[in-house]
Amino acid sequence: MTLPETTTSICPDCRVPVPAEVAERDGRVVMRKTCAEHGDFESLVYGDARRYEEIQKHSKPGSRPLALQTEEVEGCPTDCGICPAHEQHSCLGIIEVNTACNLDCPICFAESGTGPAHGSDGGFSLTLEQVERMLDVFVEAEGEPESIQFSGGEPSIHKDILPMLAAARERGIKLVMLNTNGIRLARDKRFAPALAELGVHVYLQFDGFKDSTQMAIRGRLLQREKQAALDACAAAGVSVSLAAAVERGVNDDEVGAIVRFGVEHPAVNGVFVQPVTHAGRFLDFDPLERLTNVEAIRAICDQLPEWFREDDFVAVPCCAPTCRSATYALYDGEDLVPLPRLVDVEDYLDYVTNRAVPDLEVRAALEGLFSASAAGGTGPTGERLECVACGVGLPPELQEVAAMGFMVVVQDFQDPYTLDVRKLRKCCVSEITPDGRLIPFCAYNSVGYREQVRAGLVAGARQ
């Protein structure tokens, strides 16, 4: 038993670091903390205490980045980043190119939107030169970076988004992704072919089919645009991951339908199911009844019992094991087989550590499963990845199989309610900032870095 545990979190009100206890309650795992000024806070951090204990063995030592950008001064989480106390390199870098958006979603951890408050009067729009410098910082830290994601705001409406994507390709980053709501893909017939030419993978927000879901999360009915965007990607040969923000009582009853839709759509080779991050703009919620990976996985399995069951989802050892679980499945249009069923998952983990198991089936099963940077069957598949903690390649004999592969990732990002510095130090997703830092994604959203970076850019633009 590791529970109860002590760690450091932050006060959800003032964001000041506070001690926290992580303990079992009624079979689940709850974080409890007290801010001298704002009182007591409790939040669910994992929905199954037994599984929480069990997957701790999936925790593997990380590998350090090649370059650090900050010093350790005040201690985690206030020295980001990346500071010498961080325990993992960045599988995935994120560049937010703007704050402007063509939607005003009720849920947005990036607090983006339409209008001047997110544009000329309170927002920012990076220049191509800024983005190139940020890419260089990422390359310096990673050597050969696994993957980068362009985000925002809505990055597709930035006038230089295509040259920015090209700049990432030119630097040899293996997987270049565009995180988008799909509106430009649906409306601008030249956009998907342009992405295809650059070899860009689309990470498409896709939260569900019900009108109530779309209104609650995006504030608009977008199903026609989503379908048109996906069909444009399929026609142009652009591969797509669907990313669903899932909130209890809003669309947790639709995750099975989203996964099924993804499996069956020719452009889609992965679905990311993400419990809503309660940072920025979000709906009213009960921190003790929030969704964690456990509830998300159970929802998928309950809604698709013919395809998945809970033990098909493997806690990914690259980051903290409670952060990300994934499965990789083969699908041929009729049958779907999750690859973790083919192997002993414990051998799996040994393989990730030792990289010495020669069996084809193990390697095939491992393909893409363990890395945040992998997106379905695209990009790094077929190459030998350098990422020690999560890298596996597909042997040449089985490369054609990758086209039948489908990935389902369940990712619970931390927010001010759930932040745990132990997990943060192991984070492998980094926001790249224009001042040349790599800030772990969950720290960026929770601790106040996002607000600082935005304020700095706005102030700089006004000078």
Next chain:
Amino acid sequence: MSGAPGRGPLLAGAEAKACCATAYESDAARWLLGDVLHPGGRDLTLRAASVAGLAAGERALDIASGAGVTACLLAAEAGVDAVGVDYGREAVARARRRADAAGLAARVSFVQGDAEALPLADAGFDFAICECSMCTFPDKEAAASEMARVLRPGGRLAITDMTARFEDLPEALRNAASQVACVADALPLDGYVALLEQAGLRVTATEDHSDALRSMIDRAEARLRAARIIGGALALGEYADKIELGIELSRSALAEVAAGRLGYSLLVAERA
């Protein structure tokens, strides 16, 4: 044959033994089941050794030793000297390579031989283990007698095996193909107990491990479905056209396990 009446067209003795040994040696079998060709894998092997009180320095025999995993495991983990016997020559050669590679060749050896007529002296072992194989031996009485013969007085035998009542199994599981896969010629638990007692062995413990069987069949079923999807990328050879049958049999077996008509048990017995 441990014959129940109305058994149907099972393979005759010698043919069945050769068929079993060949099937388990094949790449297809190893792909389907992995290197450990019995439910429960290494954990159940070590559990069996522990229940039987296997101690360091003892002499252990693995009957139907396959690729040599158990003999090597017992030598490495329990600190015993081990001998493995298998009917398949290829398996014996592979097991020797495994022991060599593990640096265990001085303490682990393998011989080709028939479980119903072991090429080993009387009373030479402190412990014998036979995993998921008794059910495949056509003459189970002879095999049990041989196990008793090679154990010293006070020596212990551990058997893990499929349990089933033949007449309760569905038609599909009662054919020759499923005899190879350990199903159709299995006995109920009391059948194994009687078999061992008849051979002069006193059963001291039994444990149910049907979950391990379910996991193993489940994995085989998933691998068969994966093979059907991947098709040509796997070298399944002559087994390629048997995938559908394998999937059907796996599902049928899983249903039997769920219904409690098919199971997996550990028996430990002592020679008087």
